[in-house]
Amino acid sequence: MEEERSPPPLKNCYWVLRHGRSVPNEIGLIVSHKSNGTLPQHGLAEGGFVQAKAAGEIFVKQLEEHGSFKNVAIYSSPFTRTMETANCVAEVLKHAYENLEIRVLDELRERYFGPALELQSHLHYPEIWEIDARNPLVGPEGGESVADVAKRVAAVIPQLELQHEGYAILLVSHGDTLQILQTITKAAEKSNVLWSIPSTKGRQTLSLCVGLSLLTLICCKVFVFVKAMELPDLHNKYWVLRHGRSVPNELDLIVSHEANGVLPGYGLAPQGLVQARNAGKIFVKELKKFSLDNVWIYSSPFSRTIQTSECVLEAVDASFENTRIHVLSELRERYFGPFYELKSRLEYSHDDRKDPFVGPEGGESVMDVYERVLKAIHEIERQTHGSAVLIVGHGDVLQILQAVVDYRSSKKLRTYEELASSLSKHKRFELSNGELRELN
Structure with missing residues (x-):
């Protein structure tokens, strides 16, 4: 019997950060299409800039505690609210890491919820969650399903592993996108095999990555900590x-x-x-x-x-x-x-x-x-x-x-x-x- 092989360890360490509170958050608006999400008026709200700066300071502290990273890379969704968040973090990091630049990764963009819900009230979100719960292969009309988002985010870490070695990498993105990325990592980590989503057609499955080696590389022994959201050590x-x-x-x-x-x-x-x-x-x-x-x-x-x-x-x-x-x-x-x-x-x-x-x-x-x-x-x-x-x-x-x-x-x-x-x-x-x- 062939000995079970463990996936190779990752060459980089990854953090994820959701954008700060945005103008669409403030006014209760769904802004999920790239053409709208990249408009200046759909960036961060005042409180979001504060949140983003605070996340940057916490990220710096985490890097200092780790102590072994000479290089940091920040990858962001192209949306205005994520780019502004990434810029706030980079501003905090620039004194410690020179020549730090933000790179746009389109795969990290917001999940598109379809034309019928675009620029509509966020009170429609429960309708989307109901669709997700019934079938992850089916999205809102004209929009992305859970599986659609999973396919594009599953390629992110393998892509970055080919480009970097020994880096601390921060991925700045959106709620659904990062939740789905974390779900992939947790599911494959537990099974140590290719993770698939059951389809509506009997035993057929939809693979979330182009190959077993890439998906196990992405998922096995990967801990997606929410570093920016930890309780600090209390000195009072x-x-x-x-x-x-x-x-x-x-x-x-x-x-x-x-x-x-x-x-x-x-x-x-x-x-x-x-x-x-x-x-x-x-x-x-x-x-x-x-x-x-x-x-x-x-x-x-x-x-x-x-x-x-x-x-x-x-x-x-x-x-x-x-x-x-x-x-x-x-x-x-x-x-x-x-x-x-x-x-x-x-x-x-x-x-x-x-x-x-x-x-x-x-x-x-x-x-x-x-x-x-x-x-x-x-x-x-x-x-x-x-x-x-x-x-x-x-x-x-x-x-x-x-x-x-x-x-x-x-x-x-x-x-x-x-x-x-x-x-x-x-x-x-x-x-x-x-x-x-x-x-x-």
Whole structure:
């Protein structure tokens, strides 16, 4: 019997990065055709530039920790939002890696969702996911199927392996494209054979690569880490505090959009003010257990969290005079979508455990919240070290943050999917109104 041969090891190390928040993301628009995606007006939103720069800084840190890369290559989809993301990363890297250039790889382009959905509302996305679930060989009318995208992205790594050796390579692309690339690598890694998708015609299969050797080369022993999305090492002592009982809590009303949440009428109820002051007293007692010279309070911009923070500040000020409240938009309430906004909480029926990548219609998924909360932690760690940090936020947001820290403490982050599964069970970290909890 012939001895089973292992695929050759990769000559380079790969990272993937999804583009920062874009103008199409902001306005809820599907921009998937190359002719539209390369237009200047469909680039990054203001927040996307911040995200891209932060990803660049994290990438630099990862490269420094690895310590063995003399060369870095950045490959990007030709779309404006990915090119601008890649440029932000390159700007951060240019001091350490001279002559760094961004190379366009058309295979990394966005998945095309067809003419009927192009430039339409992103509320149509669930229709696409339903098609994908039924048959990966069939895409939306006139658009690409999962298999179509898989065929083009499967060729990317073999192509780059022929061009480079000993490089750190960053692939900047889009959500579906990178998800499908990661799915290919995971599926073939588990089976160690050519991965194929069942067709609708009995036992026939559609190969995702032109040859077995190339596909195993792409997939076996390849770990596609989401480096830009790891929780950083924590150099501060953290506590989390859910806001006190609010007027929306009293009315049993969902107030999750920032435009509504910052209104004075949606602040704390009388009971919430009492809870917040009590939390401040408890926090001061907690601080006495640790030899920390500085206290930083970070709050969501919502009225109910700002008022809670102010109550805590009154208690802390007596011992730490220079403490002030820092507002971080990334700590805002999870947006539950237009359908549920300003509606009764009794009407809410979305279950995060089914799929953490899918949120209520038009709202944020668990993973959407995870990404921005992680950005907030990176920003806090950038601003201060060795301090006591209090994060004043909302139920779901703080639950997801706790789930991240718990996951990090239990095992090293390996895949986005493992983390997503863990975060989907965030309800186990539920906080009551006005409840203070030690984070690390």
